[in-house]
Amino acid sequence: xxxxxxxxxxxxxxxxxxxxxxxxxxxxxxxxxxxxxxxxxxxxxxxxxxxxxxxxxxxxxxxxxxxxxxxxxxxxxxxxxxxxxxxxxxxxxxxxxxxxxxxxxxxxxxxxxxxxxxxxxxxxxxxxxxxxxxxxxxxxxxxxxxxxxxxxxxxxxxxxxxxxxxxxxxxxxxxxxxxxxxxxxxxxxxxxxxxxxxxxxxxxxxxxxxxxxxxxxxxxxxxxxxxxxxxxxxxxxxxxxxxxxxxxxxxxxxxxxxxxxxxxxxxxxxxxxxxxxxxxx
Numbered sequence: 001x002x003x004x005x006x007x008x009x010x011x012x013x014x015x016x017x018x019x020x021x022x023x024x025x026x027x028x029x030x031x032x033x034x035x036x037x038x039x040x041x042x043x044x045x046x047x048x049x050x051x052x053x054x055x056x057x058x059x060x061x062x063x064x065x066x067x068x069x070x071x072x073x074x075x076x077x078x079x080x081x082x083x084x085x086x087x088x089x090x091x092x093x094x095x096x097x098x099x100x101x102x103x104x105x106x107x108x109x110x111x112x113x114x115x116x117x118x119x120x121x122x123x124x125x126x127x128x129x130x131x132x133x134x135x136x137x138x139x140x141x142x143x144x145x146x147x148x149x150x151x152x153x154x155x156x157x158x159x160x161x162x163x164x165x166x167x168x169x170x171x172x173x174x175x176x177x178x179x180x181x182x183x184x185x186x187x188x189x190x191x192x193x194x195x196x197x198x199x200x201x202x203x204x205x206x207x208x209x210x211x212x213x214x215x216x217x218x219x220x221x222x223x224x225x226x227x228x229x230x231x232x233x234x235x236x237x238x239x240x241x242x243x244x245x246x247x248x249x250x251x252x253x254x255x256x257x258x259x260x261x262x263x264x265x266x267x268x269x270x271x272x273x274x275x276x277x278x279x280x281x
Contacts, residue, residue, distance in 0.1 A: 016049060017047070018046065018047045018189065019045075019046050019194060019217070020043060020185070021043070021044050021194045021195075022043045022178050022182075022194070022195055023169070024042070024199070025039070025040050025169075038166075039168060040165060040166045041177075041178050044160060045159070047157065048155055049157070050155075050157055079163040080163065081166075081177060082177070083165070083166075084173065086172045086176035092209065094204050094208060123141075126138040165177055175199060176206055176210075179191075179203065179214055180212075182214065183214065190213070192214070193216055194216075194217040195218070196218075196221075196222050200216060228259075228260035229258070229260035229261075232258030236258070240258070244257055
């Protein structure tokens with residue numbers, strides 16, 4: 001049986017942003033080896049804006065081919081990513097990272113626009129009018145953002161599912177193999193890879209030890225948790241814990257809020273504290 005793979009030629013786009021996203025995947029029903037569950041490293045490639053496709057190919061149906069088990073095994077072996085060994089396990093790379101003072105970082109960034117635009121001032125002034133006239137139609141901040149960006153052109157994003165790297169996603173060999181595979185797929189472009197916090201810490205350590213040309217990004221959810229946790233660390237002895245305990249009695253929930261573990265409760269507290277308080281007297 002001959003299996004043919006048809007490749008679609010797409011228009012090359014130079015002004016694109018491409019990044020890779022890796023995370024652990026759990027298959028607990030049927031695995032490649034049998035019926036036992038296994039954990040592997042999943043990897044996708046995200047490109048924005050997506051390259052345009054010719055019209056006939058966008059409307060053509062994908063041809064489905066029924067394959068036998070032996071043919072499937074051959075395809076899987078052909079797409080297999082060999083695990084590369086990572087020998088240095090001293091975890092010294094992350095210790096060489098130096099955090100710069102915030103003042104030095106701010107001084108190196110040029111402000112392209114004002115922090116407070118005339119539109120922001122006009123929106124804030126609307127609360128003064130609404131305090132006098134409750135019927136005055138004035139949207140909250142989310143509504144304002146939606147209205148001013150309603151006409152923005154939305155870019156299409158293309159997502160490629162890459163071969164699964166069969167190995168423990170927390171193992172340094174698997175992580176090192178993932179980074180090398182992303183570098184290979186990036187060719188001469190800058191390699192940007194996003195991970196969650198547990199894997200990201202090991203990724204940073206490997207990159208520093210091996211000098212890989214990779215920019216590691218922390219996933220948005222874990223970035224937010226780390227940011228909120230840093231606030232809790234700074235405000236540890238300020239009495240904020242006792243204030244939160246007035247709303248959520250006990251120490252378990254309050255401590256979780258301060259370390260960034262309860263995002264919903266923390267967002268409720270933040271939104272409540274940021275409601276505008278306007279005095280008209």
